[in-house]
Amino acid sequence: MRLHRRLWVAVMVVFLLASPLAAVADDVESGPRAVVQETVDQVLGVLRQGELTRNQKLEQVREIVYQRFDFVVVSRLVLAKNWKRLNPQQRKEFVREFKVFLAREYGSRFEGYDDETVEILGERTEPRGDVTVRTRILGGDFDAANVDYRLRSRDGGWLVIDVVIEGISLVSNWRDQFRELLRGPKGPERLLEQLRDKNAAGAAE
Amino acid sequence: MRVTGSMRTYGAVVVGSLLFVLAVSGPVRASDEPSIDDPFESVNRAIFWFNDVSDRYFIEYVAMGYDFLLPDPLERGIANVFENGRFPVKFANNLLQWKVRNAWGECVRLMLNTTAGIGGLFDAGVAAGFASHPEDFGQTLGYWGVPPGPYLMLPFLGPSNVRDGFGLATDTATLFYAFFLPFEVNAGLTIGNFINFRSMAMEVIRTNRASAFDLYVFTRNAYMSNRASRIRDQIQSDAPAEADEDLYYFDEEDDPYRLDEEFEE
Numbered sequence: 390m391r392l393h394r395r396l397w398v399a400v401m402v403v404f405l406l407a408s409p410l411a412a413v414a415d416d417v418e419s420g421p422r423a424v425v426q427e428t429v430d431q432v433l434g435v436l437r438q439g440e441l442t443r444n445q446k447l448e449q450v451r452e453i454v455y456q457r458f459d460f461v462v463v464s465r466l467v468l469a470k471n472w473k474r475l476n477p478q479q480r481k482e483f484v485r486e487f488k489v490f491l492a493r494e495y496g497s498r499f500e501g502y503d504d505e506t507v508e509i510l511g512e513r514t515e516p517r518g519d520v521t522v523r524t525r526i527l528g529g530d531f532d533a534a535n536v537d538y539r540l541r542s543r544d545g546g547w548l549v550i551d552v553v554i555e556g557i558s559l560v561s562n563w564r565d566q567f568r569e570l571l572r573g574p575k576g577p578e579r580l581l582e583q584l585r586d587k588n589a590a591g592a593a594e
Numbered sequence: 595m596r597v598t599g600s601m602r603t604y605g606a607v608v609v610g611s612l613l614f615v616l617a618v619s620g621p622v623r624a625s626d627e628p629s630i631d632d633p634f635e636s637v638n639r640a641i642f643w644f645n646d647v648s649d650r651y652f653i654e655y656v657a658m659g660y661d662f663l664l665p666d667p668l669e670r671g672i673a674n675v676f677e678n679g680r681f682p683v684k685f686a687n688n689l690l691q692w693k694v695r696n697a698w699g700e701c702v703r704l705m706l707n708t709t710a711g712i713g714g715l716f717d718a719g720v721a722a723g724f725a726s727h728p729e730d731f732g733q734t735l736g737y738w739g740v741p742p743g744p745y746l747m748l749p750f751l752g753p754s755n756v757r758d759g760f761g762l763a764t765d766t767a768t769l770f771y772a773f774f775l776p777f778e779v780n781a782g783l784t785i786g787n788f789i790n791f792r793s794m795a796m797e798v799i800r801t802n803r804a805s806a807f808d809l810y811v812f813t814r815n816a817y818m819s820n821r822a823s824r825i826r827d828q829i830q831s832d833a834p835a836e837a838d839e840d841l842y843y844f845d846e847e848d849d850p851y852r853l854d855e856e857f858e859e
Contacts, residue, residue, distance in 0.1 A: 465844050472844070494805050501797045513832040516839050523832070533725075535829045539842065550842065556823025557816045561841055565630070565815040566807045583807055590804075 421520040421540040421547045422512055428457045428538075428549070429507045429524065436500055443500070444594070450496035451489070459541060459548035460488045466550065467563040471571045479577050486584040493591045494559075495552065504528060507536075518542065519550070630818055631744050638747035642810050645752060653792060654799075661793035669794050671715035676787045677726065678707045678714030683765045687729035691737045696727040731768070732761025736825035745814055753817035 435441070435449040464484045465472050475483060505528035512522045519541050526534045537553040551560040570580045632638065661669070681704045688697035703719030703726065711718035720726065735757050736742070743756030754762065766772075772780055792799075806812035823829050 466842060469844065494801075497801050497805070511832045513834055515834050515842075516836060517843070519842060521835065533720075537829075541842075553823075555820055556829050557819045558838070558841065561819060561838075562812060562815045563807075564841075566811045569808050569811050587805070587807075 419546060421522050421538075422509060424457065424540060424547045424549075425522040425524065425538045426509055428453060429509075432496075432499060433505075433507065437504075446500065447493055447496040450499075451492035454492040454495050455488065457549050458488075458491065459543055459550050460484055460491070462541060462543075462548075462550045463487070463491065463560065466560050467567055468571075469564055469568075471567065471576070474571065475577045479581060482581055483584070486581065486588055489588045490584055490591070491559075493588075498554070515539070520547070521553075630814055631742070632814065633744050634746065638745065639810055641747040641749055642813070644749060645747070646809065648750075649792075649799075653789075654796075657789055657792040657796065660789050661796060664793070666794075669790055672786075672790045673794060674707070674711070674717050675714040676783075676790070677728070678704065678711070680728070680769070682770060683730055683768045684726070684728055686768055687731055687734045688727055690731075690734045691729060693727065693729070696729075699724045699727060730761055731764040732758035732821070733825050735761055736821070742818065742821070745818065753813055755818070755821075758821065 431453045432450055435446055435453070438446070441449070461484060464480075464487050467487070468475070468483070472480065505526050508525050508527060510523040510525055512520055514520050519539055522538045522540065524536050524538065526536060535555055538549050539551040539553065540547040541550045551558055553559070567580060570576060570583060573579075664672075681700060685697050685700045685704075688694075688700060699719075702722075702724050706718040706722055706724070707714045707716070709718075710716070717726075740757050742758065746754045746756060746759055748754050748759065751762075775783075802812065803809060828835055
């Protein structure tokens, strides 16, 4: 009985001590800036492992990207109004294939930067609550390349919804390209086919 | 003489444009309407095809040879020298946009890079805290509200638009010293700058080619976006990007499908 009570007190003490700390830590460690910092550190960590082959690296980067991006939001943004033209089956397939494609694209854009450092320059809150974290890649062929990550809050965490390289938004760029592909009644099928082809070519490299 | 001057800037631009052989528009709207003004698309596509084929079958190989011969740091140094040479354009256009501090920064950069940086090989300016502010006349026009006008694909020079094409011609005239150099020197510099740039952009261009669904559209969007954000000085700003806000939202009422669980895995 007594032991029980002691244990109970101990638990309470730990709980009381830990919770304010945990709350503070939460703020610092899961804010948009921290999410970007962690992501970039993880990606560079993988790219710097000299003993891995290119495909192994890209696979590991893919796992990181899977956790950090909100693929449903990105998919809907790149398809814009055309999202409605895909049936539920096609939407599902699009999200699934696009995820693979985006992760590989992200990885191959950054694989040349394995010797470089990434600096977080600042962040801004966008008009409707998203946060853009600005980073810069130092070293490499194009020194001081600016890469911005746009994040959106979802279920208490922050997920990346766009990457903007030197002012070029991947979402906007894909949206323009997909708009072309989606022309005509065969559009959705053609888009999915090309996406599958790209992924197959990527996997075969 | 006039021709040599324009050849000289040619290089800088081909370079800039090839970086994104690949290459922009104002705010992208959620509608199906393309937001980029491209009335000459069929002609542009033909010229793009010509540029792309010239690159795939000739220029890329030359650049690969060059890349094999020169170490990367030297290529970067050479790019810095050319950048240093663009001082008159950068200085004048910072002033024309009333960016007096940046214009002064360009003067300090010219002095530091030419002396401590050994003719511009090393970017001593940035090491001393003076970052480059590469403004050109196309950006100046955009800054004062001139719209880009129709998108243009130029032979060899790559993506542009009416405003930036006019800017390019003006920038060429701004590089006054080119008028005093013999044709051979100007031509050599232009080609050298171009090949140097092309070899630095090797990986980027390869990735672009592999990942683009439509390289022409990819290039057009990239060029227009990059120019627009440069003009708004958005790339290095902590101010919210009002102009792009629409890109990031979809009309929920218009679309019966929510972020439902069926997509979560």
